[in-house]
Amino acid sequence: MRTGWYISAAGHFLLVLLVLFGGLFARERFAEVTVAEVSIITEAEYAALTPPEAAPETKTDAPSVAAPVEDAAPSAPAEDKAPEISEPSPVNVPETPDGSEIERPQPVPETAVVDDAPEIQLPETEVDGTSLERDVVAAPAPRIAPIPSIAPPQAETSPERVEDTAPDPDLPPEDVAEPEDASAPEEASDRIVTEAEEKRETAPASSRRPRSRPARPTRQADDTANAVAAAVSEANETQNTPSGPPLTGGETNAFRVAVGGCWVVDPGARSAGVKVTVSFSLGRDGKVASGDVRQLRAEGGDAATQRAAFQAARRAILRCQKGGYALPVEKYEHWRDIEMTFNPEGMQVR
Amino acid sequence: MKVLWFLAISLIVSTSTGLNAQDRSGPLRIEITEGVIEPVPIAVAPFIAENAAATDFARQITGVVASDLAGTGLFRDVPQSAYISQVADFNGEVAYADWKAINVEALVVGAVTLTSDGRIVVKFRLFDIFTGASLGEGLQFAGGTESWRRVAHKVADQVYSRITGEGGYFDSRIVFVEETGPKNARQHRLAIMDYDGVNVQYLTDAASIVLAPRFSPTGDRVLYTSYESGSPQIYELSVGAVSKRPLDVDAAAMTFAPRYAPNGRTVVYSRAEGGNTDLYKLDLQSGQRVRLSTAPSIETAPSYSPDGNRIVFESDRSGTQQLYVMSADGGEATRISFGQGRYSTPVWSPRGDFIAFTKQNAGRFHIGVMHTDGSQERLLTASFLDEGPTWAPNGRVLMFTRESAGADGQPGLFSVDISGRNLKKLPMSAAASDPAWSPILP
Numbered sequence: 001m002r003t004g005w006y007i008s009a010a011g012h013f014l015l016v017l018l019v020l021f022g023g024l025f026a027r028e029r030f031a032e033v034t035v036a037e038v039s040i041i042t043e044a045e046y047a048a049l050t051p052p053e054a055a056p057e058t059k060t061d062a063p064s065v066a067a068p069v070e071d072a073a074p075s076a077p078a079e080d081k082a083p084e085i086s087e088p089s090p091v092n093v094p095e096t097p098d099g100s101e102i103e104r105p106q107p108v109p110e111t112a113v114v115d116d117a118p119e120i121q122l123p124e125t126e127v128d129g130t131s132l133e134r135d136v137v138a139a140p141a142p143r144i145a146p147i148p149s150i151a152p153p154q155a156e157t158s159p160e161r162v163e164d165t166a167p168d169p170d171l172p173p174e175d176v177a178e179p180e181d182a183s184a185p186e187e188a189s190d191r192i193v194t195e196a197e198e199k200r201e202t203a204p205a206s207s208r209r210p211r212s213r214p215a216r217p218t219r220q221a222d223d224t225a226n227a228v229a230a231a232v233s234e235a236n237e238t239q240n241t242p243s244g245p246p247l248t249g250g251e252t253n254a255f256r257v258a259v260g261g262c263w264v265v266d267p268g269a270r271s272a273g274v275k276v277t278v279s280f281s282l283g284r285d286g287k288v289a290s291g292d293v294r295q296l297r298a299e300g301g302d303a304a305t306q307r308a309a310f311q312a313a314r315r316a317i318l319r320c321q322k323g324g325y326a327l328p329v330e331k332y333e334h335w336r337d338i339e340m341t342f343n344p345e346g347m348q349v350r
Numbered sequence: 351m352k353v354l355w356f357l358a359i360s361l362i363v364s365t366s367t368g369l370n371a372q373d374r375s376g377p378l379r380i381e382i383t384e385g386v387i388e389p390v391p392i393a394v395a396p397f398i399a400e401n402a403a404a405t406d407f408a409r410q411i412t413g414v415v416a417s418d419l420a421g422t423g424l425f426r427d428v429p430q431s432a433y434i435s436q437v438a439d440f441n442g443e444v445a446y447a448d449w450k451a452i453n454v455e456a457l458v459v460g461a462v463t464l465t466s467d468g469r470i471v472v473k474f475r476l477f478d479i480f481t482g483a484s485l486g487e488g489l490q491f492a493g494g495t496e497s498w499r500r501v502a503h504k505v506a507d508q509v510y511s512r513i514t515g516e517g518g519y520f521d522s523r524i525v526f527v528e529e530t531g532p533k534n535a536r537q538h539r540l541a542i543m544d545y546d547g548v549n550v551q552y553l554t555d556a557a558s559i560v561l562a563p564r565f566s567p568t569g570d571r572v573l574y575t576s577y578e579s580g581s582p583q584i585y586e587l588s589v590g591a592v593s594k595r596p597l598d599v600d601a602a603a604m605t606f607a608p609r610y611a612p613n614g615r616t617v618v619y620s621r622a623e624g625g626n627t628d629l630y631k632l633d634l635q636s637g638q639r640v641r642l643s644t645a646p647s648i649e650t651a652p653s654y655s656p657d658g659n660r661i662v663f664e665s666d667r668s669g670t671q672q673l674y675v676m677s678a679d680g681g682e683a684t685r686i687s688f689g690q691g692r693y694s695t696p697v698w699s700p701r702g703d704f705i706a707f708t709k710q711n712a713g714r715f716h717i718g719v720m721h722t723d724g725s726q727e728r729l730l731t732a733s734f735l736d737e738g739p740t741w742a743p744n745g746r747v748l749m750f751t752r753e754s755a756g757a758d759g760q761p762g763l764f765s766v767d768i769s770g771r772n773l774k775k776l777p778m779s780a781a782a783s784d785p786a787w788s789p790i791l792p
């Protein structure tokens with residue numbers, strides 16, 4: 001029994017001595033580590049650098065030594081693994097109203113418009129073309145000039161020589177220039193570039209290949225939105241609310257973009273200064289219930305421009321619904337009733 | 351980091367979910383700030399001829415109405431080849447679904463009758479396809495057969511007004527200077543035409559140079575400058591009677607650049623004498639003349655504000671041509687143009703919100719607009735020579751003179767929307783300059 005104590009005491013005593021005098025924790029034991037830069041090479045590269053040498057010649061009188069251990073090649077460095085990147089989760093693309101679903105013709109309501117509009121009585125003036133009297137100005141041009149007027153076109157145009165030649169059937173047909181429209185076709189855009197702002201003819205004749213098609217607006221739900229969506233789902237799972245989670249930022253933005261794509265703004269009109277708020281209800285199919293869009297309020301403009309602004313807003317909502325706005329049905333309670341404000345302030349010509 | 355980010359969001363969302371739950375009884379509120387700028391697709395269905403004699407008129411009126419609306423750049427006329435259903439009866443039912451299927455937003459339906467006494471009667475209705483209802487009540491216009499284009503313009507004005515909430519400008523006229531002959535011997539005469547370049551009629555002969563015609567607020571008179579007496583003098587011409595008279599201004603001095611006040615009874619103009627040009631106004635009834643400016647510089651191109659209280663004009667009192675605004679009774683003027691280049695020919699918008707002008711800068715001419723205090727200057731055009739803007743009656747469109755470069759260059763009339771879109775040349779057979787837009791005809 002005591003033997004163990006003795007052994008333990010002796011051991012501890014020796015340990016104390018070793019600590020005190022053996023320099024177990026002496027600073028010099030921790031020699032400064034020399035750092036050398038090394039490069040990691042593969043096994044094949046190493047083999048190429050160090051070709052096998054011929055075995056050293058041994059003398060017979062040399063003390064026998066154990067055969068050298070086979071020079072093991074250094075183990076190849078661990079392969080540099082790329083950090084794991086989670087694959088991007090596919091973003092649900094909300095259905096966009098693309099017109100594929102065209103409403104079947106509905107029974108045509110009877111138009112009960114009575115054409116009893118009064119005939120406009122216009123005051124008779126000297127230039128009144130709609131009065132019953134013959135329009136003085138619209139009459140054949142009175143030659144009021146004491147000197148006969150000059151025929152306008154002939155004076156400036158050189159006489160055209162018309163050659164009465166039959167077309168040669170062997171010659172290829174001439175390219176007939178299409179009559180050029182005086183005005184360039186208008187295209188939908190979200191900004192206006194006036195002629196003064198257009199670049200002059202010094203523009204480069206060629207350009208880089210355009211970038212690939214940008215992501216659809218509804219894909220703007222980024223990681224943050226996804227994280228929010230996931231967090232919302234998780235939070236609601238725990239809360240178990242009956243009406244479901246609210247719309248995510250991405251879903252709301254997709255809805256906003258869908259309506260905005262049909263909202264035609266005339267930047268030069270006075271109605272572009274009117275901010276109008278409308279309300280409407282959507283069915284579960286994402287369509288406006290009964291097509292009923294009501295004006296709640298309007299700011300700016302007079303009655304006529306406010307009416308025009310409201311009509312533009314209503315047309316945008318109804319036109320873009322097509323088969324129904326792509327909204328998550330499970331969140332219907334959150335988007336059943338909607339107040340939508342159309343604010344063209346940023347698009348107005350100032 | 352992602353984990354931390356996720357946890358932070360989870361915390362925020364979990365706390366805000368409770369708040370959201372409180373709002374669930376309210377509607378979803380969304381603000382839309384960006385729309386699209388594109389023409390509204392409309393359908394002008396062929397007007398129905400209610401008797402055989404009206405067939406040609408119905409076809410022509412349909413064409414003019416469609417051309418008027420599409421010409422604004424605000425509407426796109428859906429071609430008839432795309433129609434699913436046709437309009438055969440003015441009082442018939444509208445197949446809204448058929449029009450909706452081809453994305454028509456507004457439908458114009460009309461009918462034309464030629465009465466036994468030679469009058470033409472045109473009635474129309476406008477339908478909002480997506481709401482399935484008519485936009486306003488049906489209207490009808492009547493007039494002589496020679497006025498069928500005016501009737502068509504009236505219909506187009508109504509359609510434009512009901513959709514945009516603004517007045518139209520189709521039933522209006524342009525007075526301008528037609529130019530013929532080579533550049534070094536050009537002949538000028540006053541002419542008048544519909545706003546779209548049709549029905550050109552001449553008001554003066556080509557015996558003397560005429561310049562800068564201006565309509566009266568009622569559209570029945572025109573002021574212009576003529577060299578008939580050898581030096582520039584202002585004349586007033588009655589459009590209906592095509593008779594002219596010199597204004598009772600100082601015949602010994604050069605007078606030019608006249609323009610009516612909104613009341614139609616006062617004329618403001620420039621008078622040059624002894625190397626100095628100043629602004630004057632003339633009361634047409636009393637003949638009283640009042641000097642409005644006294645600066646030793648050139649003041650010209652005056653234009654009244656719609657309320658008649660202020661005048662914008664150009665002056666070189668600062669060393670270069672700039673724009674100034676002063677009271678209609680004269681007095682101190684405030685400079686409103688401060689950009690680079692020279693500004694000239696200012697014209698106050700009928701809406702009162704903008705001043706249009708000509709600008710010359712860096713070898714190019716521009717038509718531009720700015721607020722009445724000179725802010726928010728925007729240049730709408732750029733070319734070798736653009737000048738002399740005039741406003742459409744509704745203040746939405748500007749017409750101006752554009753002259754091409756070179757010895758064979760000719761002036762022509764162009765129009766542009768106030769937004770800078772829809773720049774186009776009026777189809778005219780001869781060279782033209784100095785346009786002035788009339789008010790909407792009665």
